[in-house]
Amino acid sequence: MDHRSDFRVAATKSVSENLVVGELLSNDGFDATKRLRDIRSRDLSIPISNDAPRVLHISLYCFKSFPARIFHALCLKDDINSHALFFKNNFTNDHLPVTERELDLAVDVVKKTQPDLITLSIMAPYVVAARQLVGRLRQFSSAIVVAGGKYPTIVPHEALSFADYACKGEGDLTMLRINERLRQGQDLRGIKGLWYKDDEAQIIDMGQDVLYQDMDDIPYPAINEPQMFFIEKNRLETVDPEIYDEEILVMAGRGCVYLCSYCVNSLLIPMNRGNGRFVRLRSPDHVMEELDYRRAKYKSPKTVTFNDEVFGVFDDWVEEFSAKYKERCDLPFECELVPRLIKEHNVKLLAAAGMYSLHFGVQSGQDEIRKDVMHRPGNNEELIEKSRMLRDNGILPQYDFILGNPFDTDESLSEALGLLLEFGTPINLNTYKMTYFPHYPFTNMALEAGHITQEDVSDEKVAESVLYNFVYRPKFPALKRHEYLENCIYLIPWNHRVIRTILYRLQKNHNPALAFLVTLLAKLRYWQSFQQVGVIIWMRRIYLGFKLILNGQWSVLFKKIKWVVGKTLYQQTNTGRLSVR
Ligand code: B12
Ligand code: SF4
Structure with missing residues (x-):
């Protein structure tokens, strides 16, 4: 099959003078879509051939990483001797720096797994850590290094400063093409979406793959499967901590319909024009199949959270999903949707299926800033109406708000305070601090307005801002x-x-x-x-305890005490169970 015919150069501006558009090379008739479909129903425990290529997938600062877990599952199905290393976890506002001991542990994993290829999934805040890790691993391994994720998708040419190949865009089919090349003993040049430097150090622009449409063909993330390693706090674990989580984090699809200026979709949507539908949902049956798989793996799951950016954006999907969820899963769930797309009819269906809470972004308190600067739909009146409607249907609304927006004024913040107070109580509000992700339209506006300088958008500054100040810290x-x-x-x-x-x-x-x-x-x-801070937590607990006693709420008090005791015991036993093997 000649792949040149369907090669489209993605909407990428010329990023460097030293860049040439690459040519797709035929992959000896290899059809990645067919392969994806053929291996779809394979079990993850299928025996791997002795001579199968060896691949190590690395996630940076995310034990939950969807791409690393999906690729591990995909490669096991594809008869690849796949391993997954979760190098450090994400602790909001409190990420822990990479230590020498942790780098040594990662080297141990590489020595043990002997990969032919190492993949890294990288977001902008973790570029510094990625460079450091790759630098160390290269001293002990000659594996090919391929970077993918949001960072290489936005700036593939920059990722080539430390990776041999950089994947622009979604990489499910790309991964299968890479596997096939490894099986054939060929190099990875000429694969759609996989940028590289040629022998003269010229960057070869390989465009980007189309958006794969049939989401049910893509495996769901591997949970506690063989050959998974987790490094954090100077320890290496081989039991997947995910199985002790009480919350199951799932994605029922990919994509969003908006282009908010501070969000990656403002870049991804234009980049993917003509590349297939951006919003793609898995079938409700496929989602339920994953939930069955996950519930069988988790020790005591209590809730499900759908991490989709616009959950249940299609009415017929919501109808089918609600009926199936109600029938097959008894765990309460929460999800996220843009206020403009929240419809009462769908809320009722989802509530009957088990939805207890819905997140929506408020982001600014002033309609003009929300619209003109943040490029986001919705006005205050509509937000209040949606919030009321959710409460009327027994759903707890959760609001997201971004502080530290340099375009805010005393007036807009006073308006925001008024709006949030009007939402009523109790209120669940997540307050984030604006992050200047490189190349996002919001960042460019802030640069142009002189609110920030180029230095504020350096890899180091982005890391500092996200690792320690992603959630608002009071001034x-x-x-x-x-x-x-x-x-x-x-x-x-x-x-x-x-x-x-x-x-x-x-x-x-x-x-x-x-x-x-x-x-x-x-x-x-x-x-x-x-x-x-233990003292503050306990002071608050004692205060709330006294309040319950004064109000005669004995049953609530006993429930709370049981919860606190259970949580303390759980934390202790959990640490014990996860000791090194
Ligand atoms: C779900 C989600 C999460 C989940 C899961 C994250 C994860 N690592 O899987 C949770 C809640 C844990 C999370 C946490 C965070 N997130 Co988040 N998250 C998202 C969200 C909504 C969807 C991402 C997703 O999982 N998509 C599905 C997977 C399968 O797709 P994917 O990751 O893009 O991977 C595809 C390609 O990128 C590519 N690919 C990825 N890796 C590789 C590797 C190779 C070798 C190849 C070939 C291809 C490849 O192929 C994949 C499959 O097609 C995005 C918004 C968005 N539109 O993408 C934000 C987003 C990714 N998050 C973001 C941020 C900042 C964070 C946090 C730092 C926030 C925080 N401080 O807590 C942490 C960091 C966690 C971490 N270290 O990974 C930013 C990243 C910004 C940037 N420019 O890099 C985004 C883009 C939102 C935004 N503000 O614009 N997040
Ligand atoms: S609605 Fe949410 S996910 Fe969609 S573009 Fe805006 S911020 Fe991003």
């Missing part, structure tokens, strides 16, 4: 009005009558004493939530 001291208004927003979830009164007062008028008090309380909330 201290917060003397300016916009600073303490952000702290006010951060404090909203504390939900106490007195606090709400203070927030209302500050929203209307400047008051330095109250602003100082709010700032102190916001700091306290941050310590309690993120720095796990």
Whole structure:
């Protein structure tokens, strides 16, 4: 089969003077789509041939990594001697730096698995760690290094500074083509989407593969399957920690319909024009099959979270999914949808199937900023209406909000505070800090407006910002009005009558004493939530305990005590069970 005929150069600008458009090489009649379909129903425990190529997939800072787990499953099905290494985990705002011991443990895994090929899945915040890890592994291995994920998708030419090949875009079929080349003992040049440097160090632009449409052909992520390694806190584990998680994180599809300026989709959607439908859902049956697989693996799953960016965006899908979920899965679930796309009819169906909460992004409190700067649909009126509708249907809304937006003003933040207070109580609010991801339209706007400089978008700065300040950290001291208004927003979830009164007062008028008090309380909330300061957690527990006693809520009190004891015991036994093998 001649693959040249369907080769389309993706909508990539010329990124470097030293770049030439590459040619696709025929893969000896290899048809990746057919292969994907042929191996679809294979079991993961199928014996691997003795002479099968050896591949090590590495995820950086994410034990849950969808791509690394999917590729491990895909390669096992494809008769590849596949291994997966999860090199460090993602602790929000508190990532731990790579240690020498951890690099040594990764080297041990490489020595043990002897890969012919190493793949890395890389997001922008982890480029520094990727360079460091690849540098070390190359001292002990001559494996080919292929990078994929959001970072190489956006800047494949930059990824070639440390990887031999960089995959632009989705890589499921690419992975099968790579496997076939390894089986044939050929190099990887000429594969669609796989950029490389030729012998003269010229970057060869291999475009990007089409978006694979039939999501049911793609394996779901491997959970606690053979040949998986996990490194964190100077330890190497071989039991998948995922099975001890009470939350099952699933994706029922891929893609989004919007192009918010601070989100990767603002780049991916234009990049994929003419490349197939961007939003693709798995069939409800396939999702249920995965949930059966996962529930059989997990020790005591309690909830399901769908991590899709726009969950259940098609009405007929929602109808079928709700009926099947209700019939086959008794775990409550939550999901995420853009407010504009939330329809009452679908909410009722999903609620009847077990949905207890729905996330939606508010992101700004002012319609103009949301629309003109963030390129996001929806206005405040619509948000309030959707929030009310969810509550009326017994669904707990969860709101996402981005602070640290340089285009915000005192007025827009005061409006935001008013809006969030209007959502009513109890309120679940996640407050993030704006991150300047390289090349995103929002970042370019901030650069043009002089709010940031190129240095703020360097790999190191992006890492620093995401690893330690992805979730908003309250400002201290917060003397300016916009600073303490952000702290006010951060404090909203504390939900106490007195606090709400203070927030209302500050929203209307400047008051330095109250602003100082709010700032102190916001700091306290941050310590309690993120720095796990034992004393503060216990002070709060004792306070809540007394409150329950005073209100005579004995059954709630006993439930809470049982939960605290259970959690403490679980943490202890969990650490014991995960000891090195
Ligand atoms: C689900 C999701 C998560 C999940 C799972 C993450 C994961 N690693 O799988 C959770 C909740 C854990 C998560 C956490 C985080 N996330 Co997140 N997340 C997403 C989301 C919504 C979907 C990504 C996804 O899983 N898609 C499905 C998988 C199968 O696709 P994929 O990862 O893109 O992989 C495909 C290709 O990239 C390629 N590919 C990937 N790796 C490789 C490797 C090789 C060798 C090849 C050939 C191809 C290849 O093939 C894959 C299959 O087609 C995206 C938004 C988006 N539109 O993508 C944000 C997104 C990826 N997240 C983002 C961020 C910042 C984070 C966090 C840092 C946030 C935080 N501080 O907590 C962490 C980092 C975790 C980590 N180290 O990976 C950013 C990354 C920005 C960037 N430019 O790099 C995104 C893009 C959102 C945004 N703001 O724009 N996230
Ligand atoms: S709606 Fe969400 S996922 Fe979609 S583009 Fe906007 S921020 Fe990204």
